[in-house]
Amino acid sequence: MKVPEAAISRLITYLRILEELEAQGVHRTSSEQLGELAQVTAFQVRKDLSYFGSYGTRGVGYTVPVLKRELRHILGLNRKWGLCIVGMGRLGSALADYPGFGESFELRGFFDVDPEKVGRPVRGGVIEHVDLLPQRVPGRIEIALLTVPREAAQKAADLLVAAGIKGILNFAPVVLEVPKEVAVENVDFLAGLTRLSFAILNPKWREEMMG
Amino acid sequence: MKVPEAAISRLITYLRILEELEAQGVHRTSSEQLGELAQVTAFQVRKDLSYFGSYGTRGVGYTVPVLKRELRHILGLNRKWGLCIVGMGRLGSALADYPGFGESFELRGFFDVDPEKVGRPVRGGVIEHVDLLPQRVPGRIEIALLTVPREAAQKAADLLVAAGIKGILNFAPVVLEVPKEVAVENVDFLAGLTRLSFAILNPKWREEMMG
Numbered sequence: 001m002k003v004p005e006a007a008i009s010r011l012i013t014y015l016r017i018l019e020e021l022e023a024q025g026v027h028r029t030s031s032e033q034l035g036e037l038a039q040v041t042a043f044q045v046r047k048d049l050s051y052f053g054s055y056g057t058r059g060v061g062y063t064v065p066v067l068k069r070e071l072r073h074i075l076g077l078n079r080k081w082g083l084c085i086v087g088m089g090r091l092g093s094a095l096a097d098y099p100g101f102g103e104s105f106e107l108r109g110f111f112d113v114d115p116e117k118v119g120r121p122v123r124g125g126v127i128e129h130v131d132l133l134p135q136r137v138p139g140r141i142e143i144a145l146l147t148v149p150r151e152a153a154q155k156a157a158d159l160l161v162a163a164g165i166k167g168i169l170n171f172a173p174v175v176l177e178v179p180k181e182v183a184v185e186n187v188d189f190l191a192g193l194t195r196l197s198f199a200i201l202n203p204k205w206r207e208e209m210m211g
Numbered sequence: 212m213k214v215p216e217a218a219i220s221r222l223i224t225y226l227r228i229l230e231e232l233e234a235q236g237v238h239r240t241s242s243e244q245l246g247e248l249a250q251v252t253a254f255q256v257r258k259d260l261s262y263f264g265s266y267g268t269r270g271v272g273y274t275v276p277v278l279k280r281e282l283r284h285i286l287g288l289n290r291k292w293g294l295c296i297v298g299m300g301r302l303g304s305a306l307a308d309y310p311g312f313g314e315s316f317e318l319r320g321f322f323d324v325d326p327e328k329v330g331r332p333v334r335g336g337v338i339e340h341v342d343l344l345p346q347r348v349p350g351r352i353e354i355a356l357l358t359v360p361r362e363a364a365q366k367a368a369d370l371l372v373a374a375g376i377k378g379i380l381n382f383a384p385v386v387l388e389v390p391k392e393v394a395v396e397n398v399d400f401l402a403g404l405t406r407l408s409f410a411i412l413n414p415k416w417r418e419e420m421m422g
Contacts, residue, residue: 008409012402017386075408081408091305101401171400173311175228181414185403185404187403189380189398190311193316196396197288197315199378200377
């Protein structure tokens, strides 16, 4: 089973669509409908799901709440992940206030190096010094949202790795070096802008990509 | 030439690495070094570049400033893109203040529907009503940063499309429906968290992905 990374991203899209369908009171769907809403082919939907098992019934399609539950299970959203934010500048503070983390992700720590920020209350806690990471992370925090300035990102990542973090959501525009046991995802809007630049200049490429 | 989307993202990573090498005064590099820094194989680096031409010299490698210039050209960063922000809430305001857009991207408009926000000055301009998009976009703004709340995202996208936008960087956690001539990139940190969740639960999958 060699699941492409892009398939995981599409599963997340299918899950969003299923949640929307459920909110609209729709009980059954099909690979055709999911594909149309996700802007991929029905074949792609079936292929992406086939990596993980056999879902749906030929000619009948999928039951929305069942497929939704299966996707949540595949993606690990049926459990609760402990999060922390490292870097309580503007972006970190906005994330601390963000109401949409959902039931699978829980903010459990807020860290900075700035003595003026340490001790300040935020929604859900108090900002602590990054020196406390080794005491706060183990057994409690699996994923860090890294929102420090670019220059500070690698050093902060090193501290998180030493503290036993399992995954880092990196908002800084740098390629972090971490041991291979630690997962990294980059949230990188400049890369997104650059992909748009390429896509706008290469409309034929985009058509091919979209099947 | 069917260039995978992931190759474009890797080219962006290589470009970042080349910029860093240049800042360190490094003049020559190799697919081995680029691969190591980007955490992919040297073969992958050569393959990604081969979609666009023949770069470097066997046994000698790449000249950093030359390859950097070529990558900027491939990605469309050798020109200037006009940007606007639609949705001047906390995220939109933070983006309006963001100093790191670089020379290829220029903020040229700020839009909202809220009468209390319209008319307010921001760095680089004044917030205008989205009704002005048809007058502001043509010939001046190619890409919109869409930072409205989730419920407002599709309607705002429709306005942008009608105004002639070419690309949308969508920060809302929804799948936008746009005509196929309009490029969309999603900046979606909840999807990033979910990919981390999957990656942490599937360490073997991650190892395979990393070669």
